[in-house]
Amino acid sequence: MFTGIIQAIGEIRAVEAIGGDARLRIGVGDLSLDRVALGDSIAVNGVCLTVIEFAADEFAADVSQETLQLTTLGHAAAGSRVNLEPSLTLATPLGGHLVSGHVDGVGEVAFLAPDARSTRIDFAMPEVLARYVAKKGSIAIDGTSLTVNEVGERKFSVNLVPHTLERTIMRRYEPGTRVNLEVDLVARYLERLNQV
The missing domain is CATH 2.40.30.20 (Elongation Factor Tu (Ef-tu); domain 3)
Known part of the structure; x- marks a missing residue:
């Protein structure tokens, strides 16, 4: 779950096609990944993605074929700017509204x-x-x-x-x-x- 309060603007650094799906590498801009672990969720332009790799200034996530077809991530390209928000915790203020990260x-x-x-x-x-x-x-x-x-x-x-x-x-x-x-x-x- 997310709050809809964007924490940083990131940039897609690479899009790799993998068997009909895609793997995105995303630079995180001002977003700190200090508390991020493998398997955590980060919303990318409102799409809930699972962190499969991360470094100090970027993370990678796999995007399924369905998500590519039903969201704007299907047109993502290196250099695209994206809104980023890590998933909420019990300590996160709910400044916006509850957002699932499941695009309609x-x-x-x-x-x-x-x-x-x-x-x-x-x-x-x-x-x-x-x-x-x-x-x-x-x-x-x-x-x-x-x-x-x-x-x-x-x-x-x-x-x-x-x-x-x-x-x-x-x-x-x-x-x-x-x-x-x-x-x-x-x-x-x-x-x-x-x-x-």
Whole structure:
């Protein structure tokens, strides 16, 4: 589990194809790996990955074919910047919302504009996710916990304060940028309860 509070911006250093899957080597930027052990989880653009190797300034993780197909990691390349967050512990403040690292779909930046000191971003989302996205609800975009400001049939908008833009890859977004989306866990479980 994660909080959706990005701890560092990393960089993909290498992508190695292995039998239909991929192995990523990721430089961790300012993220300390002092407390990381083999088998720990780190969210990379909101995708929960398992650490299989690590050094002082990088780690490696295997990415399954399904994850490559269902997330933006399928288009990852050396030099790509990524949001990083290690998994939460009992001592981690829950500053965002509970994020599982299991991406629900891929959205796309539709529009960006200044909004006072913030930046408004509109996202197109898959129709299947629309029922889980509510005004003033939570959503994780590339692993970043954000509040939904407005929601339409197949789109929603958020506002990013300067701190969020500075500390995440969102400052690089432009129309057409594809992003990983994870809907609020509570919304997902409520729908499942209604089906039973």
